[in-house]
Amino acid sequence: MTATLPRETAAPTVPVVPVSRAYRFELVKLVSQWRVRLLVLACWLAPGLFVAGVSQQSTLPSDTLFGRWMHATGWAGPLVVLGFAGTWALPLLTSVVAGDVFAAEDRLGTWRHLLVAVRSPRRIFVAKALASLTVILLLVAGLACSSAAGGLLAVGNHPLVGLDGHLLAPGDAAARVLLAWTAALAPTLALAAIGLLGSVALGRSPTGLLLPPLFALAMSVAQMLPLPVAVRLALPGSAFVSWNGLFTGPAQLAPLLIGIAVSLLWAVLATALAHHLFLRRDFTDPAYDGAGRRALTTGLLPLAGLLALSVAVLAVAAPSAGITRAKVQRSLATAFAHLYRMQTGQLHRPAVTEAQLRASAACTKSDGQAAQEGPGNDWRCVVTWHLPGTAVAGTAVYQLDVGSDGRFVADGDGPKEVNGYFLVRTETGDAPNPLWQFDGNVELLDTTSKG
Structure with missing residues (x-):
């Protein structure tokens, strides 16, 4: 008679949640917040009402680019809104969405629960970044579509006067307005990436929320100063201004393309730095309050180096640029x-x-x-x-x-x-x-x- 030993049953393994499922979870979390819902509603309604209302007034915002043509064509309104959005609206939107997406978990103390559910810090980062990007794209689309609809309904689909005085046919004007808003996505992504970096590096501190608007304000002040062209184009917010070149004949594309490329470089680098800091953080410490000194060495210094490198490259490529x-x-x-x-x-x-x-x-x-x-x-x-x-x-x-x-x-x-x-x-x-x-x-x- 032989005795048989019972087999050892292996402990069941919990599968790692795929990125797509984690992304849907993070997107639902973002959209369920009342302030995000309010922002979506405001972006899809307020610009259209503003453009329609101003277009019917006797006094126009002539000190704003294309503001003097809001009586003449509906395509002037979305450009007026774009000029305002690049300075104020988009930095605030990226701050609320991307600047708080990681810090909220620190304030609520839910990191351990999230790690147990997803089981991969890398997937958590990707899911949160993609969810933030989705909401930001939804907000930008609302600003563009609402302002264009308000202008077209209030004034009509008429030709637009370009910045060199020539008339743009309605179809041409529509295409250029769309390109201008698309170009503005690049600096918006750079601000969002800076928001992600601040949210990761500064923990529960509200300072992370302030980084995108403060950074945008600093860029706006710099754009008003008589800086060399190389320095101006090396700033990640230059594409918020250089879309003007789309409305000349021939189009002045070089500053815009440079601004887009610089903004995307900032977006990629800031996101990579945020990812690096996130993977190295201690999730077991409930008193974690940011990366401390590493936030300076790993976060700020590489971005300063990218700015210096961009200025050096552009100074060599365009030594005689400027206003003559x-x-x-x-x-x-x-x-x-x-x-x-x-x-x-x-x-x-x-x-x-x-x-x-x-x-x-x-x-x-x-x-x-x-x-x-x-x-x-x-x-x-x-x-x-x-x-x-x-x-x-x-x-x-x-x-x-x-x-x-x-x-x-x-x-x-x-x-x-x-x-x-x-x-x-x-x-x-x-x-x-x-x-x-x-x-x-x-x-x-x-x-x-x-x-």
Whole structure:
């Protein structure tokens, strides 16, 4: 008779939760928060109501890019919203979503429960990052779609005046508005990645929530300073400004493409640093309060190194970039010629082409007492043009306020019948004078033409 030994039963193994399931779980957690739901509702409703309401007012935000054209076309509204969103809305949205996605677990003390359920810190990080990205894309899509719908319903699908004065057909304007909002995703991702890094590195501290808006505010201040072009383009927020180049002919794509590439580099590096810190943290310590000194050495210093490297590369690639008198004169003359044709159509005068006008501009800065280059509100220009069959050339005076980003506002200073009054008298009544005050854009990089 033989005795048999009972077999040892192996302990059941709990399978690792796949990323897709963890992602759905994290997405549901995010969307279930009342503040996220409120943000989604606001992004899909408020821009449209704002654009529709402003478009019906007698006073327009003419100090905002494309704001002066909100009466003329529905495609101006989403660009006005984009200018505001890049400075204020998008940094705050990324702060609420990405800046708190890891810190919330620290405040609630739920890391051990989450690790038991998912059993992989790497999968937890990927799931949280993807869930944050999904919500941010939903919010950005809401801003773009709502503002476009509000403008089209309130004003209509009409041509848009570009930054060099030429008319963009409705289809062309729609495509460029879509490209502008798509380009703004790159710096938005950079801000979101910085939010993830702050949320991981600073633990339950609310400082992580403040990182994206503080970083965006610092970039906005830097963009207003007369920084070298290489430094300006090396900032991850430059794409929030350089989308302006999409609305010139030909499009000034080089600054925009550089801004997108720099923003994506920041997004990848900041996300990788956040991932590195997350995998090295101690999940068993309930009193964990951030990475401490490692947050500086592992988080801040690599980003500072990327900024320095980007500045060095761009300084070598574009040593002569900047705002020069020749560029200002060329941009002003081009915009004036296009807008003069628009005014000619309003007044039902004989048609004339830009080639026939042969418009040119002579500009001086600070009455010639300073260097004839760089930004400032002390540019004074005299535009000269020729009409067919007329021996005497026409002249008009403009005062220019040229920003550090290349955008300028040209304010007409006479003669009255050309640009000295904000209305022109047409057969159907008074209409806005396109030559009285208009926006333009100076190309910072010498790509489309030499200056």
